[in-house]
Amino acid sequence: QLDRFLMRISLGYPDRVAERQLLAGSDRRELVDRLPSLLNPAELQKLQQLVLDVHASEPLLDYVQDLIEATRSGRWFVQGLSPRAGIAVLRAAKARALLNGRDFVAPDDVRAILPQTIAHRLIPVADAGRGAVAQVSAMLDAVAIS
Structure with a gap:
């Protein structure tokens, strides 16, 4: 089910005043x-279209595919990423490129968004001794940029 979510991010804890409002029973919707x-x-909608228009070169697509295939190798994770996850990685990388004022995706965009975009979708192999985010970092270090 976690494959449905684009990213997993931590927002941290609310400040004291906001937490008090929650504890006092304030309606969260309000x-x-x-x-x-x-x-x-x-x-x-315009921003969403601009994200779709960000260019991803063939070498960049190769790099994303190499990363997706690396998750399927059995070296780092029990089960690899789905094609849907690959689409999510590319879309998040395009959004980051746009936010950084570019109309093209760079490998650094992929590297920056990868942990938040895929770690929640993966289970590290039992002998890894570390969590999914650390495994994603190790995989990033091992997969060469195309």
């Missing part, structure tokens, strides 16, 4: 409704 909107739906 608290969310009070947040100011940063984008309207049309602006969000």
Whole structure:
């Protein structure tokens, strides 16, 4: 089921005032409704289209495929990533490139988003002695950039 989620990120803990509101029984939906909107739906759709328009070169696609295939080797993880995960990796890397003002994806974009995009989808092999994020880092070090 975790394959449905693009990324797993930690938001940390709420500050003391926000936590008190939660403890006092404030309706969480009401608290969310009070947040100011940063984008309207049309602006969000425009950004989503801009992300899709970010270019990924053939060597970059090779690199993403090499990483996906490395998860399937059995060296780091019990079971490898699905094709859906590969699409998620590329989409997240494109979004990072756009946020950094580029219209193309660089290998550093892939490396930066990979742990948050795939670690929640993977189970490290039993003898790894470390968690999925550490295994993703080890795999990144082992897979050459195309």
